[in-house]
Amino acid sequence: EAQVTQNPRYLITVTGKKLTVTCSQNMNHEYMSWYRQDPGLGLRQIYYSMNVEVTDKGDVPEGYKVSRKEKRNFPLILESPSPNQTSLYFCASSPGQGVWEKLFFGSGTQLSVL
Amino acid sequence: AQSVTQLGSHVSVSEGALVLLRCNYSSSVPPYLFWYVQYPNQGLQLLLKYTSAATLVKGINGFEAEFKKSETSFHLTKPSAHMSDAAEYFCAVSEDSGYSTLTFGKGTMLLVSP
Numbered sequence: 084e085a086q087v088t089q090n091p092r093y094l095i096t097v098t099g100k101k102l103t104v105t106c107s108q109n110m111n112h113e114y115m116s117w118y119r120q121d122p123g124l125g126l127r128q129i130y131y132s133m134n135v136e137v138t139d140k141g142d143v144p145e146g147y148k149v150s151r152k153e154k155r156n157f158p159l160i161l162e163s164p165s166p167n168q169t170s171l172y173f174c175a176s177s178p179g180q181g182v183w184e185k186l187f188f189g190s191g192t193q194l195s196v197l
Numbered sequence: 198a199q200s201v202t203q204l205g206s207h208v209s210v211s212e213g214a215l216v217l218l219r220c221n222y223s224s225s226v227p228p229y230l231f232w233y234v235q236y237p238n239q240g241l242q243l244l245l246k247y248t249s250a251a252t253l254v255k256g257i258n259g260f261e262a263e264f265k266k267s268e269t270s271f272h273l274t275k276p277s278a279h280m281s282d283a284a285e286y287f288c289a290v291s292e293d294s295g296y297s298t299l300t301f302g303k304g305t306m307l308l309v310s311p
Binding site: 087118123124125126127128173175180181183184186187188189190191 | 206229231238239240241242243246248287289291297298299301302303304
């Protein structure tokens, strides 16, 4: 079954404690992306990757890092989380940038930073 | 630069009533337009897309949308609402190019009452 898998589903942490949210896709997609969803603000793109070792900033990259060492994985790293990063995070993948009709989303990670 | 405006953060209808969710876009080039749906505790799923073919686009679950260039609109409709349609709906726009980005609206929550 084609899917984008995010872990964990829920995460509660404290300010400053480094964390990683994992994302993996099994469709051999080249393009992967991270979004955050906040009430009244919709989805905003954090980072995206067009292929292995190719990443770029989205609209709200501050406070986040990503890496793309393998095609299937695209982890999101918060080196020093702050309360304003409390949000619902989604990973997504597609065969390539611009192929939006085949954009697959994960089920989301609800992060709370205390 | 491209942008999307969704009028109404919440829309309430009765079961069996017409559903109308409004989306206006701004784009300097011919746009591709999308509607995504997000059910509770799930990621986004593609509902339908407009990519410069027919201006009236039919999607899944009885939804359709009409591209109106003169009004820069892409409103989503369904003749008769069902309880299972209760979800959040996102309009999104991209440009007609291989390296386009996808910009989401802020979302409209559809509430369906018995």
